[in-house]
Amino acid sequence: xxxxxxxxxxxxxxxxxxxxxxxxxxxxxxxxxxxxxxxxxxxxxxxxxxxxxxxxxxxxxxxxxxxxxxxxxxxxxxxxxxxxxxxxxxxxxxxxxxxxxxxxxxxxxxxxxxxxxxxxxxxxxxxxxxxxxxxxxxxxxxxxxxxxxxxxxxxxxxxxxxxxxxxxxxxxxxxxxxxxxxxxxxxxxxxxxxxxxxxxxxxxxxxxxxxxxxxxxxxxxxxxxxx
Numbered sequence: 001x002x003x004x005x006x007x008x009x010x011x012x013x014x015x016x017x018x019x020x021x022x023x024x025x026x027x028x029x030x031x032x033x034x035x036x037x038x039x040x041x042x043x044x045x046x047x048x049x050x051x052x053x054x055x056x057x058x059x060x061x062x063x064x065x066x067x068x069x070x071x072x073x074x075x076x077x078x079x080x081x082x083x084x085x086x087x088x089x090x091x092x093x094x095x096x097x098x099x100x101x102x103x104x105x106x107x108x109x110x111x112x113x114x115x116x117x118x119x120x121x122x123x124x125x126x127x128x129x130x131x132x133x134x135x136x137x138x139x140x141x142x143x144x145x146x147x148x149x150x151x152x153x154x155x156x157x158x159x160x161x162x163x164x165x166x167x168x169x170x171x172x173x174x175x176x177x178x179x180x181x182x183x184x185x186x187x188x189x190x191x192x193x194x195x196x197x198x199x200x201x202x203x204x205x206x207x208x209x210x211x212x213x214x215x216x217x218x219x220x221x222x223x224x225x226x227x
Contacts, residue, residue: 026177027177028045039055061087062086066082079175085169085191087168087169087199090164092212094130095129095161098126102158119137156175165209
């Protein structure tokens with residue numbers, strides 16, 4: 001009886017391991033094809049380890065990798081596929097918004113405080129923190145809030161957006177291994193299309209910067225008196 005139970009359990013564990021390995025191999029194959037098509041740098045990792053890739057598409061820098069999300073105990077730890085998109089052209093200083101799973105990270109940002117969206121209806125499941133309320137409120141028009149909502153509601157993903165007046169970062173974490181090249185293309189194209197609509201002109205940047213409190217000038221050190 002015990003031998004039968006051991007054989008069954010061993011078969012389940014082996015089957016799960018082989019299935020996970022197949023998913024990993026499919027992911028690596030898709031990422032290799034995508035990296036080649038987009039001229040990305042690909043790190044295949046070890047045979048049983050995850051791959052990584054990164055590269056530029058226009059003004060956007062993309063990074064794909066695997067991260068482990070901590071759980072209440074070791075059994076609840078999960079491997080997540082992570083997509084990060086970085087734009088070295090910021091919006092307004094400064095803001096972070098994200099979904100429920102990203103809340104602990106957002107709360108850890110000491111220079112930001114909770115921000116209440118007033119310009120349009122806002123999903124209570126999406127959290128917003130800001131540094132300069134007046135500048136952020138002026139930037140968050142109803143049209144932009146709708147675009148930001150679309151990003152935050154990305155299917156099967158936990159999302160956080162961070163931006164100031166010099167940089168924008170979007171991070172998505174999902175249990176989807178992203179092992180399909182066409183799906184990778186669609187995810188990247190959708191994200192670029194949405195973020196393109198969030199960008200601002202130089203004139204608007206000047207107006208928004210004027211709404212942010214200016215740092216006090218650094219006092220000059222008096223010259224030592226001649227002896």
